[in-house]
Amino acid sequence: MTKxxxxxxxxxxxxxxxxxxxxxxxxxxxxxxxxxTRLSAQCTDARVNLVTPALFExxxxxxxxxxxxxxxxxxxxxxxxxxKTKSKDLVAMAKMLVSEFGGGVPDNIDNLTxxxxxxxxxxxxxxxxxxxKPAVVVDTHCIRITTRxxxxxxTDQRKIENALRKLLPPDESNDFCHRLVLHGRAVCTARSPxxxxxxMKSFCRTGVKELKDES
Numbered sequence: 001m002t003k004x005x006x007x008x009x010x011x012x013x014x015x016x017x018x019x020x021x022x023x024x025x026x027x028x029x030x031x032x033x034x035x036x037t038r039l040s041a042q043c044t045d046a047r048v049n050l051v052t053p054a055l056f057e058x059x060x061x062x063x064x065x066x067x068x069x070x071x072x073x074x075x076x077x078x079x080x081x082x083x084k085t086k087s088k089d090l091v092a093m094a095k096m097l098v099s100e101f102g103g104g105v106p107d108n109i110d111n112l113t114x115x116x117x118x119x120x121x122x123x124x125x126x127x128x129x130x131x132x133k134p135a136v137v138v139d140t141h142c143i144r145i146t147t148r149x150x151x152x153x154x155t156d157q158r159k160i161e162n163a164l165r166k167l168l169p170p171d172e173s174n175d176f177c178h179r180l181v182l183h184g185r186a187v188c189t190a191r192s193p194x195x196x197x198x199x200m201k202s203f204c205r206t207g208v209k210e211l212k213d214e215s
Contacts, residue, residue, distance in 0.1 A: 001203055003150065003151050003152075003167055004167055005203075006149055006150060006151060006203055006204075006205075007149075007151055007164075007167035007168055008169070009200070009203050010149055010151075010176070010200055010203075010204075011168065011169065011172050011176050013199045013200050014176060014179035014180070014183060014199065014200070015172075015175070015179070016199065017179070017183065017199045018178075018179045018182045018183065021175050021178040021179040021182060022129075022178055023125065023129050023178060024045040024046075024049075024181070025037060025040060025045050025048060025049065026049045026052065026053075027052075028056075030104070030105035030126065030130045031061070031062055031097075031105055032052065032056055033125070033126060033129060033130060034093070034105055034115075034118070034122065034126060035052070035055070035056075035065075035090060036048050036049075036052050037121075037122045037125055037126070038086060038089060038090060038093070038117050038118065038122065039051065039052070039077055039080045039086060040080075041082065041086070042081050042082060043080045043081045043082075047079060047080060048080060050079075051076060051077055051079060051080055054076055055073070055076040055077065058076065059073070059094075061103065062094045062097040062098050062103040062104075063094075063098055063103055065090060065091060065094035066091065066094035066095040066097070066098045068091055068094075069091075070084075070087040070088045070090075070091050071087070073087040073090055073091060074086075074087035085117075086117070088116075089116045089117030090117070092116040092117070093115045093116045093117060093118065096114070096115055096116065097115070100114075105126060105130070106126075107126075107127065107130075107131045107133070108127065109123040109124065109127060112126055112127070119157075120138070120157065120158060120161060121137055121138055121139055121157065124136055124137045124138070124161070124174075124177075125137050128173075128174030128177075129174065134165070134170035134171065134173050134174065135173060135174045135177070136161045136164045136165055136168065136173050136174075136177060137174070137177040137178075138157045138160050138161050138164075138177075139177075139181065140184075140190075141180045141181045141183070141184030141185070141188075142160070142164075142177055142180050142181075143155075143157070143160060144184060144188065144190060145180050145183060145184055145188050146160065146164060146180070148188065148193070148204060148205070148206035148207070149200065149203075149204050149205060149206070150204070150205030150206070151163065151164065151167060152164070183198075183199075187199075193206075193207075193210075195207040195210045195211055196211065
C-alpha cells in the first residue's frame with residue numbers, strides 16, 4: 001500500500017472505531033479552548049477540565065484576563081504543572097488579544113502563533129474545532145501512531161504536519177487527529193501497543209511486522 005492508501009484506510013478504520021471523536025477539553029468559547037489548550041501542556045485534559053471552570057468564571061473575557069496579575073492566575077492553575085510560566089503566558093496572550101485582535105481569537109495559524117505560549121498544535125486545534133478549517137493537530141499520539149503506520153519518518157512537528165496534510169482529506173484531518181488521541185490512549189500506547197486488537201493491524205506497517213514476528 002502507498003502512504004496515501006494507508007492514510008485513507010486509517011481514516012476509515014478510526015472513524016468506525018471512534019465515530020463520536022471530539023476534543024476532550026471542556027469549553028464554550030474560542031478563548032476558553034485557547035486557554036485550556038495552553039494549560040494542557042504536560043498535563044492531562046482531565047486535570048485541566050477540573051481547573052478551568054473557576055478560572056473561566058473569574059476571567060470571562062480576554063479583557064479581564066489581560067488586567068490580571070500572573071500571580072492571581074497562578075493560584076487557579078497550580079495543579080496543572082508549570083503554572084508560573086503558564087500564568088504569565090495567559091496574561092500576555094490576553095493582552096495581545098485585546099491590543100491586536102479586539103479581544104477576539106484569530107482564525108488563522110499565522111496570527112494564533114504570534115500569541116505568547118501558542119504553537120502550531122494549539123493553533124491547528126483552534127482553526128479546526130472553532131472555525132471548521134482543515135487542521136492537523138500534531139501531538140504525541142499523532143506523532144507516535146502516524147510513524148508506526150508508516151506515513152512518514154519525520155520527528156519535527158512542522159514537517160509531520162506538512163506530510164499529513166498531503167495525505168489526509170482536508171475535511172477529515174481534524175477529526176482524524178482527535179481519533180488518534182483516543183486510539184493512542186486505548187490501544188496504540190507508547191510502551192505496549194495492543195497490535196492484536198488494533199483496527200488498523202491489517203495495514204499498519206509496524207503492526208503487520210509485530211504480528212508476523214509473533215506468529
